[in-house]
Amino acid sequence: MQPLKNLKDLGIELPGLSTPGGSYSSVNIRKNIAYIAIQFPIKNEEYLYRGRFGTELSTEDGYKAMELCALNVLAQVQEKVGFEQIIGLNHIDAYYQSDGNWDDGPKVVNGASDLFVNVLEERGKHSRAIFGVHQLPRNFSVGLTSTFTIKHN
Secondary structure (H helix, E strand, C coil): CCHHHHHHHCCCCCCCCCCCCCCCCCEEEECCEEEEEEECCEECCEECCECCECCCECHHHHHHHHHHHHHHHHHHHHHHCCHHHEEEEEEEEEEECECCCCCCHHHHHHHHHHHHHHHHHHHHCCEEEEEECCCCHHHECEEEEEEEEECCC
16 A cells, blocks of 8 residues: 555645644544544635535535545544554545535545545545535535544554
């Protein structure tokens, strides 16, 4: 597994870490599981992809927004755990907000799933759940949480 090389080959840089929006840790480690708090489409403290799918945003926008959430997950993992400690990505929970007629959640979440596999290779394969919600903080269109199995120290 060569995540940094894979990112470079894809022409992607990890964004800077975003600041938690409340009283919590962005990464919480219990035994050999790393829980990554919800990540939003924020790039270097700039809020991107805000609004609802089906009205203000397209499915293609959503794919890019979820990809950015996944990059923020990877930035947290690299900074707080280290890619060399990753055994594998276990599961992601993806959240989106849309109008009542839009139903392309799986296509949007593929933005995260595809990125994880492209960067982490076999270790990026995961299960997932997708939730349409009424509202996300700061009108973000998407949010992403994840868990990783990591090596014991």
